[in-house]
Amino acid sequence: MAAEVRPVGNPPLPPPILERGVIGWMHANLFSTWFSGALTAVSCLVIGAAAIFGINWILFNADWSVIATLGGQLVIGQYNTELACPGQNCFWRPQVSVLLVTLILGMMWGLAGGGLPKRMGIAVAVILSAFALLPYSFERMGMDVRLLLGANIPALGIGWAIARYTPLGTSRNVALSAVVVFVAILLLVRGGPAIPGLEPVSVRHWGGLMLNLILAVGGIAFSFPIGIALALGRRSSLPVVKLLCVVFIEVFRGVPLITLLFMSQVLVPLAFPENFPQNSLFRAAIVITLFSSAYMAENIRGGLQALHPGQAEAARALGLPSWQTMLFISLPQAIRNVIPAIVGQFIALFKDTSLVYIIGMLDVVEISRAFIQGNPEYLASTKELFLFLGLVFWVFTYSMSYVSRRVEENLGVGRR
């Protein structure tokens, strides 16, 4: 029998109670000094009081019936009314669009095999499907609507399978199908006289959250390349190009978006010949995009400025022409460095889409406000309505900033 090796002396003592377990964590993080302890105590009291008051108000004092009355209008605005879509039910079109989006999310999940895309896809599909169980009567929310909502989970699965088992599952194909889906959604929602079953719905009747999302996605997609072009123009050595870009950026950054939108309605029509075909939503979308691209340009310019000149010099030394150096060496690094600022701008753009009320479009905020003002019996519920709208926006914007933070971590920004 081998001799048991015993430690000499007493067994090591556990760390002092103040440095281990929950108490240790609390000591280190909450009560390390008396000042810190006092702050903790005061904060806890304030948070507790606010929570009690808030929960009490949300559950017992608030009247949420206005949200229930608005229902589908919050999502699609006037899209399915008699004026927009005479003699038929058009609600399925935005719903199918949503299915296409879940399909893409499913493909992204299949491509990545897990992680963030998986969590996002599942969360979106489950939440959307859960809307099928809303306690509306079947007259208000038909079986077709519920089924299409419930179909989001299968759509996610199909997307996943496509990415897994078909040649579509490469990142380029997924990116291309995302672009295709965006175009398809626009066609589906807009309709066209030549397509049977898809009667055209004037963009004037697009509304609700759908409008905010379409404007935001379109605005992001276009403001990004325009912003890059402007940033390059501003850094250009050509005086005329540089001057034009600087003037453009400063004018669009210097004037409130509200004023620009108002001008797009009042002045811009005068700047075209009388019979020039015009579309006020299109004008507004252009203004929002240009406004955003001016900010985008400044963000990207910051990223380019922070780039070490050695990178470009090395590329030159390897014989890349200057446009390739810019496109494949400088820009990717510059953009990677300013992802937080760019995503911040995307978030701002999404929030700014609610300003289209100036051109009489009924986005999710405006249709709610118009409804309560036109039906004074609901005016007392303004607080509840705004709280709800705040939550809706928060869900989208917070997910955007969450995704951006994860992407940033994956790219290892700031760790090199």
Place this chain on the structure above:
Amino acid sequence: MSPSLTYKGVPVWRHTQVIQWTTQFVSGILVVVLVSWFAANMINAVQDREIPHGFSFLDREYQTPIGQHFLPYESSDTFLYAFIVAATNTLIVSIAGVVLATLLGTFIGIARLSGNWIISRIALIYVEFFRNVPLLVQLFFWFYIVLALPPVREGYVLADRLYLNNAGLSIPWLSVSGLGSSLGWIGLVVVAIVAGIVVHRWLVIREIRRGSAPDPLLMGIATVFVIGAVGWLVIALSSGTAPFTVSLPSPHGAFGRISDGFTMSGGLMALMLGLVIYTASFIAEIVRAGIQSVSRGQIEAARALGLSNARTLRQVTLPQAMRVIVPPLISQFLNLTKNSSLAGAIGFSDLTNVAKTMTQTAPAVSIFLMIMAAYLAMSLTYSLIGNLYNKRISIERR
């Protein structure tokens, strides 16, 4: 050597300078053509459709009320003056908002890096909540909070000096007693501030040369105060009245509305709360990123040299962090100024909203050109100050 390999020089159309000049020329011409086409169309439209235009309305009486205003205003004043009153409203909101938002944002940004878990969490929640909800929604939130205060006749009163109710916060304020003496004293204060800066500079230089001197900052501020106070006394004794007298707020009339003193209207309170808290959430992130960008070695070195914590922050961390902080900070200042145009929704008359009312009785085209010019002037001033400051603090690239 085959003749095809002889070097013939770069063809003209691939010459860098040719390409560059052609690009510039073409883009310049395109823009000029486009702009003149728009201008021509606009002039045609204005003439053909008899759309009112021009600026002759500027000397007409405005005859419309403006809610809260910082400059004295009567309805018999002209459009031009009313426009200046409205622009001043926006300017004051912007300056006050910028100062308060910077203070609050810096505080939250530092709290984000706090060692106390709860404090850093609260700061994080603050940032993630307030920057992700549209400002309009937040303005309404604060508007309802202000409305929850008691109405004017049941409001809080502190020693007959301070009135707080849902119509606003009224505090004692200086009122001009005589134009000459008031302006004279303001001029003197400007001189005093310049003198204070000179004293501060001089003491800093002395401190560097001799190693010790009275605290430059303290002495500078003291100089301003001493000159200001002496000037006040001289003016008061020579003209018989003080340059400014104190005006106390008090309830007037059958409805108990507070007048005199300075009243910050309910709408303005909600606007300031909303703007400052919203913008501070962005500034907090900028400040945090700035502080984190300063390498730890710098702070450790400062400690090793025996600098106190406060001095480390003031003379080592902040000056370096400022380089990262200033450019995006200026952007936020511009945003705050522009966002104040949402004030109309909650009952404060800012430039945009007064101008919208003006379009009822004056040409919309002219009014909108004026608003654009006014906002651009404000934005460019901020940008200019920011760029100058940025140039001063940036390191030379070696």
Place this chain on the structure above:
Amino acid sequence: MDPKMLKNKVYFVVAVLLALAVTLAACGGGGLSEEDVEERAQTLAAERMTDDTAMTEADVEEKAQMLAQTMVAQQMQDDQMETVGNRLQAVMDRGRVICASRNDVPGYGSLDDAGNNVGFDIDLCRALAAAVLGDPNAIEIRLITAAERGPTIQSGEVDMLVRTVTWTTSRDAQWGNYAQTMFYDGQGFMVRKDLGVSSAMELQEASVCVTLGTTTELNLQDFSNQNNLNLTVVTFEDTDALVAAYDSQQCDAFTNDLSQLAALRTALSNPDDHVILPDTISEEPLGPVVPHGDDQWFDIVKTVMGILIYAEAYGVTADNVPTEATGDTKVDRLFGLGGSFGQDSLGLDETVAQDVIGAVGNYGEIYDRNLGPDGIDLPRENGRNALWANARCTDCPKGGQIYAAPLR
């Protein structure tokens, strides 16, 4: 970098940009389509070809003269078109009547539970669509803010402005033509009962809530100046915030058109605690406005409004629209069953009144539906908005002011 990979990347970037361009075209909708551009380019090219063929100087001169003549003729034609039938034809080609209106005022223009535009102003637009196109649903409602009313109607991009617009001389001169007063409103005040105020004259140094960008603001200032009231004003862009501010006593009084005060009183937490003061400080005749420059269209709108009013005077409702001669000459003339009131010269159908009344009902029905018992419940009996008289019995005056030019 591997040149092949590089090339692939370039293709990818180009593909994405192309897709974006397609989207742009799809979004455009109303913009120039590709075919349009191509067509235009071909026409231009064809013109070029003819221009390029050799010509003598004389030819050129001759051609220039011809061109000038054509242009003058064209100009004259255009000038004529300006006043006759331009807009009617445009509306018929388009298949829709575009009305600028609003969606945030109970009774006049608001949204119902399903998101449809409803209200008095919307019904007037539907009546016009029924008259011109035979379909009351062939309308497009362009929602505009108060500040946009002037520029919108001036630019002529809408066919009619019905957005609780007060008829004033300067607007008539600058904005467009006022067709017909369809509602007489006036500006008044609402205050809390416990303030003990019985007249607007007693509002000395009071604080008043008002909406921004309307005549309401101007009238309030005039009233305050005339009576030395020294009012404090709080202006709001929209009524949701304004009602909340008044309800929590941020201001002592709330001024607006009387019809709006009545409708918004029901939204207050305790409607019975508030009283609408008897004073009316302004005259607010409301009605549709048409763009300047097309007399025929102006007349059409006036006539359609007249049809609504006279149908009520003759007791014809949506349910009893005559389709065969009734023997009553006035009714038969109105409904195109005998005689005419000028439909032809306006470019309207003989039976236009049948379409209009069958689709939206007469003035009284529209009133009851939106402003009366089924809407915001404004009393009409013996008020200014009653008919001037019973048209068939001119000696039975009803004491109101709703009157239109006789249809004959």
